[in-house]
Amino acid sequence: MNKGESVYKFITYQVEVAYEKYAPYSFKVIREKVKDLGLEYSARQYITQIVIFSVGAFAISYLYFYNIFVSIVYALIAMGIIPYLAYLRYKRIYSEFIFEQIQVYTTNTIMEYATTESFVKALEGVYASGVLEEPLLSDVRYMIDLAYKNGDVTESIDYMNSKYDYYITRNMHQLFLQITREGAREAGQALENMLLDIDMLVENVYRDRMDRQVFHRSFVQYGLMLYLMIMLVQYLLGIDTYLKLLEQNVVVLLLHGVVLFNSLFLLSGEKYYNENVGGE
Numbered sequence: 001m002n003k004g005e006s007v008y009k010f011i012t013y014q015v016e017v018a019y020e021k022y023a024p025y026s027f028k029v030i031r032e033k034v035k036d037l038g039l040e041y042s043a044r045q046y047i048t049q050i051v052i053f054s055v056g057a058f059a060i061s062y063l064y065f066y067n068i069f070v071s072i073v074y075a076l077i078a079m080g081i082i083p084y085l086a087y088l089r090y091k092r093i094y095s096e097f098i099f100e101q102i103q104v105y106t107t108n109t110i111m112e113y114a115t116t117e118s119f120v121k122a123l124e125g126v127y128a129s130g131v132l133e134e135p136l137l138s139d140v141r142y143m144i145d146l147a148y149k150n151g152d153v154t155e156s157i158d159y160m161n162s163k164y165d166y167y168i169t170r171n172m173h174q175l176f177l178q179i180t181r182e183g184a185r186e187a188g189q190a191l192e193n194m195l196l197d198i199d200m201l202v203e204n205v206y207r208d209r210m211d212r213q214v215f216h217r218s219f220v221q222y223g224l225m226l227y228l229m230i231m232l233v234q235y236l237l238g239i240d241t242y243l244k245l246l247e248q249n250v251v252v253l254l255l256h257g258v259v260l261f262n263s264l265f266l267l268s269g270e271k272y273y274n275e276n277v278g279g280e
Contacts, residue, residue, distance in 0.1 A: 027087060030094045033134075039093050041086065049085075053078040060227050063234075064255050066246065074259070085270060092274035096209070101136045102164055103202050106172045110191050119176045120147045123156075139163060153180055168198050216273045223266040227259075 034040050041049075057078035062071040108131055112122035126132065127140045143156035150156075157173040175194055234242045245251045 027090070030090045033097065034090050034093050037093065037097060046082070046086075049082055050079055053082060061259065063228075064230050064259060065252065066243065081267070084267075088270055088274035095275075098136075098164070099166070099205065101132060102166050102169055103198065104131050105136055105140065106168050106198055107195065109176075110172065110195055113176070113191065114188070119153055119180055120144060123147070136164075153177065168201055171197065212273055216269070219269045219273075220266070223262060223269065226262045226265070230255075230258075 031040065054075040058071045058075040061074035062068070065071070105126065108126045108129065109119075109122050112125035112129075113119060116122050116125060123140055123144050127137065127144065132140060139160065143153075143160055146156040146159060147153050154177070157177060161170050161173055172194055175190060179190075237245070246255075
């Protein structure tokens, strides 16, 4: 029906149509930001993942069941997990980006306040400086508008705290709220301490990120080794004895349970690795 169109282009187009129709709005926003950052996987990388996951699932499941049909089913299930893994990766990249923006927002607001001695003027300075990107840029603009509308910064602070529930934002906002209500006398030392607190927290977050990367590599290797333990079982029992055991439905169900448990174990580790980056 589409002569001259490559199979690759046809498949990618159909995937894009399905994505636009069914993907959640929040996921689309995150994906667009990841794309803007230049960190989205290319089509070639996705295809490589599909090949690795499907071939790996087929090979491992065949070692368990010696059944081509079952292996094909597992290969298809493995390919179906790829969008979920992409979603987890996007969330991690997006949360890392947001945390870095929060660091920029808090640090620059404190530095601007040292010059202007006004929280709203400090926000305006940060907004105009060009150091922030979306979505924080629009949120800071909204904070400024709320402050001028209400003649008070309380609602602006509540808005930012609810949207970006980080320790450093809440502490900085609380400090500025006290300064606004009680006056700016001797606020310099408190703001310097706040900057040191932010630096210390950021250092801990980046250290945690490196620890997670080390954990992730070791965890994946360990999870894959669990799958391959079936080779040790076959070596100890002998392949003929193992094939006879596969004739029993109870054994087959038990092996499916082992595969399912290992898979959930790996997915839980991936979820932990990709979530709550920068959260306290």
